[in-house]
Amino acid sequence: AQSVTQLDSHVSVSEGTPVLLRCNYSSSYSPSLFWYVQHPNKGLQLLLKYTSAATLVKGINGFEAEFKKSETSFHLTKPSAHMSDAAEYFCVTDSSYKLIFGSGTRLLVRP
């Protein structure tokens, strides 16, 4: 069965420093993987998606993620954090018509 595991429930960085949010996946076939962001009291916004076309996926707002089959990982990165990046981030895979969510990582950005 497909699943994703987000390795950190909270990540804290200083503004201007790199961001790394970790996600491992489990899948019996080539997965579809997504990263979503949720700001307080808002819906989820799609940051990027991996669909096997390229292992390095660029998303919105300067985020990117790299699919590593050997490590079963799909970590989200950003070179320089902004205060506006503070939010909760979900690593997601899918199964048939449904999305399977990780437990989320709350990103805190210190000024």
Added chain:
Amino acid sequence: SQTIHQWPATLVQPVGSPLSLECTVEGTSNPNLYWYRQAAGRGLQLLFYSIGIDQISSEVPQNLSASRPQDRQFILSSKKLLLSDSGFYLCAWAETGGYSNQPQHFGDGTRLSIL
């Protein structure tokens, strides 16, 4: 472009009262539609999904129900709300026929508080 609308944005209801949350999608046809609930400090729980009119699947047995009166309209209802129904309700849509590779697009949610 496609847009999704949810309303109301916030709702405060007494225990035992009925509920109706509405979601509509514009700019696409025959979308897959979804209702999620996000309780405080917890992840997203899929409640219902619909791959077409008259095709609604329930993921979690409870006192909620869903209906799809029109192609791009999805309604979440309850006859009698419980305290445990409090939470943040999100509607989402995806392109039709989405077995995989299809992201879901979310509305801004409804914050439901039960008193």
